[in-house]
Amino acid sequence: MQSPSITRRPNLSAQLAGAIRERVVLGAIPAGVRINEVHLARALGVSRTPLREALMSLVAEGSIDVEPRRGFFARALTLEEFQQLHPVRAILDPAALALAGLPSRAQVTRLRAIHRQLKAAMTPERVVALDDAWHLELLAHGTNDVLLGLIRQFMERTHRYELVLMRERGSARASREHAEIMAAIERKDLARACDALRRNMQSGTEDILAWLEKRG
16 A cells, blocks of 8 residues: 655654554455555555664554564554553543643633544544544543553554544544533532543443444
8 A cells, every 4th residue: 555755754754654554444455464564554655663663662652563683563452452441531531630630721612622623533543543532532631641641542542443433434523521520520520520520531432342342
């Protein structure tokens, strides 16, 4: 699958990672098949050095496996992995919000703006990106960098499941839970906001589990 060349910018590695992740999601890089770095670098219009940096970042997020002396392989989507990954966000995000406390009024304004964009989003990539942005803004005032780092890591590891499901079934994330979280915040009810956030992180799990079971 030929792609336009990736332009050289400061975030080149992130651009490459996104392009490779999309190929994995679309099946252009099949699970279990060794990635030909020479061919992929040529298709993306880059040298192998930044390509390997991007591949290693995808190894860290769990989309790609690397085997010594064999190379890189796309990791298959599995029911077992998702069952282990997804419940963690329902633990981490409410814990981070409880520690951080209620967001500021300026944050709530930004959350509402992102929420409007999310409701209008048309593509799976846009939906996932805006949903991530909303959750990160919700927790932006938190000071526990380790906890926030874990949340970002789990966001990245679940992207491929969310994107594949949306591409195949046209699903989009519900925004009702976001509105409930913001309403609780405006009432200065932190406990209820954390509960609504937990429900938000649990929603949609059944759809993905059913889809993975059907795929076998």
